[in-house]
Amino acid sequence: MSDRQVAVVTGGGRGIGAAIVRHLAKDGYQVVVIDRTEPEKELECAFVQADVTSWPEVQRAFSQIEETVGAVELLCNNAGVSSMQRVIDLSVEDWDHNFDVNAKGVFLCTKACLSAMMARRRGVIVNTASMAGLRGVPLLAHYAASKWAVIGFTKSVAIEAAAFGIRVNAVCPGYVKTSMQERELLWEAKLRQMTPQAVADEYVRMTPLGRIEEPEDVADVVSFLASPAARFMTGEAVAVTGGADLL
Secondary structure, eight states: OOSSOEEEEETTTSHHHHHHHHHHHHTTOEEEEEESSOOOTTOOOEEEEOOTTOHHHHHHHHHHHHHHTOOEEEEEEOOOOOOOOOGGGOOHHHHHHHHIIIIIHHHHHHHHHHHHHHHHTOEEEEEEOOGGGTSOOTTOHHHHHHHHHHHHHHHHHHHHHGGGTEEEEEEEEOSBOSHHHHHHHHHHHHHHTOOHHHHHHHHHHTOTTOSOBOHHHHHHHHHHHHSGGGTTOOSOEEEESTTGGGO
16 A cells, blocks of 8 residues: 555546656655556556446446555546547547547546545545637537536536535646647648648647647646645636637
């Protein structure tokens, strides 16, 4: 059993999730990644393989963590997927997949650890939403809808959990440089008949601080929300976008 506080990061193997893992490890947490594939080798974390869309797998994962690592003090629901298509061409399968991972996964993992947090009367949950959960986004209607769901869920659970000393917040990243964004650049370029570089340049123009966001920009805010410095914050959807959500 760990003598450090235990933090669970779903989808922590790469991208924003990996940056969160690195920051939390530096903050002194024993970090456990829940993912379908093994995380990057240099990450300082334990690993439990599970699909966040499956309730039996989620239950097994959290039971294993509680028994072998320790009580979960911090849950970062970060696992997410995206695809890109006009609504008239969007498949039911794409809609369901985005909601299954982005929204249902947040619900299942929260459900799996919330009772134990309530019994201990402490705990922190940070959900990765998106700038797309704060405004409409063409070509991403299904993704945006799933992230609006995450924000609504965050605010609702925050109210229910507050009496138990548990804080629940969300971060809303903007145009973040990840492998997911690389795929989205290709998809958007094809749908809009542009080059990927032209799309990337447009992202920069739409960001008042004038650059593409790095995963560490998000991880810093997650670290803050997990810390005592954010002790009087709950139910918030914190935009981490370089101002892109303002336009």
